[in-house]
Amino acid sequence: MENSEEIEKKRKKVEEESDLLTLSLSRRSVRARQNPPPEVPPIPSQSQSVTVQFNMSHTSPHQQLPFQLPSNPQGSTNLREGTLSPPVRPRRTRTQGPREENNEIIPPPFPWATNRKATVHSLNYLYQNQILTITGDVQCKRCDRKFGMEYNLKEKFDQVKNYISMKESTMRDRAPDVWTSPMLPTCKYCGQENSLKPIVAQRKKSINWLFLWLGQMLGCCTLDQLKYFCKHNKKHRTGAKDRVLYLTYLELFKQLDPNFVLNHPF
Numbered sequence: 001m002e003n004s005e006e007i008e009k010k011r012k013k014v015e016e017e018s019d020l021l022t023l024s025l026s027r028r029s030v031r032a033r034q035n036p037p038p039e040v041p042p043i044p045s046q047s048q049s050v051t052v053q054f055n056m057s058h059t060s061p062h063q064q065l066p067f068q069l070p071s072n073p074q075g076s077t078n079l080r081e082g083t084l085s086p087p088v089r090p091r092r093t094r095t096q097g098p099r100e101e102n103n104e105i106i107p108p109p110f111p112w113a114t115n116r117k118a119t120v121h122s123l124n125y126l127y128q129n130q131i132l133t134i135t136g137d138v139q140c141k142r143c144d145r146k147f148g149m150e151y152n153l154k155e156k157f158d159q160v161k162n163y164i165s166m167k168e169s170t171m172r173d174r175a176p177d178v179w180t181s182p183m184l185p186t187c188k189y190c191g192q193e194n195s196l197k198p199i200v201a202q203r204k205k206s207i208n209w210l211f212l213w214l215g216q217m218l219g220c221c222t223l224d225q226l227k228y229f230c231k232h233n234k235k236h237r238t239g240a241k242d243r244v245l246y247l248t249y250l251e252l253f254k255q256l257d258p259n260f261v262l263n264h265p266f
Contacts, residue, residue, distance in 0.1 A: 104232065109206045117232040120210045123256050126153060136211030137199040140187040146199065149185070156214035157256065163216075164253060168263055175219070175245040182219045204228040213252045219245060 104116050112131050113120050126132070135150040167176060185196040198217050201207050204225055212218045218226070226244040230237035235247045250262070 106205050109201075110208060110210070112210050117205050118207075118209060118229040119233070120252065120255050122258060123153075123157065134211050134214055136208045136215075138185070138196040139199055140190060140192060141184075141195045141197055142192040143187060143190040145187065145189050147189075149196070151211065151214045153214070160214065160216060160249075160253070161257070161260075164249070164262075171246060173243060173246055174240075175242040175249065179216060179245055179249060180219045180242050182215075182217045184217065185215070200225065209252060210256075213249065218248055221245075221248075 106115060106117055108115050111129075112126055112134060121129075121131075132153050133150050134153055134156075135148055137146060138149045139146045163178075184194045186193045187195045198208075198212055198215065198220055200212075200221055207221070207225065207229075209218075209229065212221065223241045223244060226241065226248050227237040229235075229248050229251070230244055233251050235251060237244055237247075253260070
């Protein structure tokens with residue numbers, strides 16, 4: 001009798017647990033039906049357009065704005081990794097400035113200079129236009145007096161020409177000492193010898209090249225000024241000062257007398 005009662009109690013207990021389990025599963029299924037999981041939208045391709053809805057104050061709740069994914073082959077989109085490779089920027093074409101020939105043209109700083117930088121007229125031109133005296137400014141290193149000085153064109157040209165003709169073969173593409181350390185004129189006010197230093201213009205295009213050449217005082221120019229001369233005359237301008245000074249003397253000689261043939265062309 002007692003065994004049958006215990007069996008009956010166990011049976012009722014199992015039935016109650018089964019009913020509770022069934023009730024719990026039914027509630028979960030109802031919740032699942034009421035709250036379905038959000039659907040994952042498919043990943044659009046590059047050619048597809050994605051519509052993004054903005055709920056802003058100035059737009060209606062149902063207004064949709066189109067958003068087009070970039071289809072530029074230069075910048076590819078990696079949607080899976082969530083990265084956007086930077087587009088390749090095209091190279092900028094440099095705007096060409098004025099031609100070098102136009103930059104060479106300047107107002108002639110002196111009657112014996114041309115309208116091109118670091119260039120003087122030939123002797124024939126100077127003689128035909130009665131330009132027979134070349135002037136320049138000097139300053140005494142002793143009394144500091146500044147004044148003008150003039151050279152006779154033919155007389156001074158013959159002196160420099162004769163010196164180049166005699167010493168050209170021994171120069172070895174280098175300026176001699178009389179050019180690198182020139183003997184300066186004597187001051188007419190204080191009488192100090194080797195004291196008149198030429199006043200070289202700060203602006204290179206205004207340098208009085210012919211006056212310095214006739215007085216054999218080009219050695220008073222700085223290396224930068226001599227390189228400027230060689231640059232605008234298309235001469236090799238690297239190296240020591242005596243090399244650049246040598247090229248400056250011979251180039252000015254060639255400008256004055258283009259028909260003169262040097263034994264050692266430079």
